[in-house]
Amino acid sequence: MPQRVVYFNGSFVPESEARVSIFDSALMYGDMAFEMTRTYQHRPFKLREHLDRLYRSLRLLEIDCGLSRDDMERLTLETLERNLATEPADMDWQIMHDVSRGPLDLYGTAFPDGLRATISINCWPLITHMGRFASRYASGVDVVIPAQQAVPAHLVDPKAKTRSRLHYQLANLQAARMGDGRWPVLLDPDGYLAEGPGWNIFLVIDGALLTPEPRNILLGVSRATTIELAGKLGIPVRETNLGRYDALRADEILCTATTYALVHATTFEGQTIADGGPGPVFRRLLAAWKQLAGLDFVDQASRYAARLPDWLAQQAALRPR
Ligand SMILES: Cc1ncc(COP(=O)(O)O)c(C=O)c1O
Structure with missing residues (x-):
């Protein structure tokens, strides 16, 4: 079985050989921009939007990665293409871009070829993410407000x-x-809902979809997609300040992110949202998401869940000792 490869600083290398230096600015400062895209039936979903966001992040970080957006897109598709044969044809993929400033100047003598941005593009089969997540589409998630x-x-x-x-x-x-x-x-310093560590939040109140203003949050690609789909379905959408009070009176609470698209919250701060089940707005949006993706990804996640134990055992057997 062929092994996964990673685009790493100008060439394709086996995944286990793609190593970031201990002197890298990413490790020293968390000084790295990244993106996470997924495929639906091997087609990267909204790759251009993810790459646009990556380059906006790089601009804020003042990192010149030396690759144009078109180059990055071409290399992304090539990385994906080179990894497809490592899994069965029904496997979809996470595509991760990581770009740092590179090793710190102070340690320049350890890099005789010179200092430059560290760039990697890797692909990981979604069976681990979605197999573990699968039951959440029905059970929902329990959302809480942390001190952080x-x-x-x-x-x-x-x-x-x-x-x-x-x-x-x-x-x-x-x-x-x-x-x-x-x-x-997480709440922002004004006490308004911001976002989860890897997802954006929506409340459904009186038939309208409400989401935090695009101020103290990542502008999720799935958030934008959900807003777009709601528009097509005739569901009113408002970006506004939302607090704990609003969440507790909501008819539905939804979380959106690239891997799973959207999931409903069963509880908020320990209190059940409506009857705790997936609500009507969630159901309509999920159906529209599946149509847009061209795939029943909920069903796909269940299939991955069933196969996950075997997949993990197979990977353990392949690991060099
Ligand atoms: C902090 C944060 N908010 C929201 C999201 C959701 O963004 P997207 O829909 O583009 O995956 C992510 C994704 O990783 C995130 O890290």
Whole structure:
């Protein structure tokens, strides 16, 4: 079975050989922009939107990666193409872009070929992410507010997608202490809902879809897609300040992100949202998402869940000892 390869600093190398230096600015400062795209039936979903966001992040970070957007797109498609044969044809993929400033100048003597941005593009089969996630489409998620707050735009703008993510990790740890599998939604310093560590939030109140203003949040590609689909379905959408009070009176709460598209919240701060099940707006949006993706990705996730134990065993057997 062929092994996965990674585009890494100008060439394609086996995944296990793609190593970032301990002197890299990414490790020293979390100084790295990244993107996460997924495929639906091998076609990257909204790749151009993800790459546009990547280059906007790089501009904020003042990193010149030396590749044009077209180059990055071409290399992304080539990386995907080179990895497809490592899995059965029905496997979809996560595509990750990571770009840092490269090793710090102070350690320049350790890099005789010179210092330059560190760039990697890797593909990972979605069976792990979606196999583990599959049951959530029906069961929903339990959302809580952690003590950790969001970093507001006037400090480090969260519209840039960076690896400087300690606040998200602390929020995850705090949520886990509040109960197994809890999903934290961070508040901004004004006490308004911002976002989760890897997702945007929507409330459904009186038939309208409400979501935090695009201020202290990452502008999720799935958030934009959900807004676009709601528009097509005639569901009114408003970007506005939302707090704990609004979430607790909501008829539905939805979370959106690239891998799973959208999922509903069963509870918020321990209180059940409506009857706890997937609501009518969620159902309509999910159906529209599937149509747009050209794939029943909920069904696909269930199939991955069934195959995951075998896949993990197979990967363990392949691992060099
Ligand atoms: C902080 C944060 N918010 C929201 C999202 C959702 O963005 P997208 O829909 O583009 O995946 C992510 C994705 O990783 C994220 O890291």
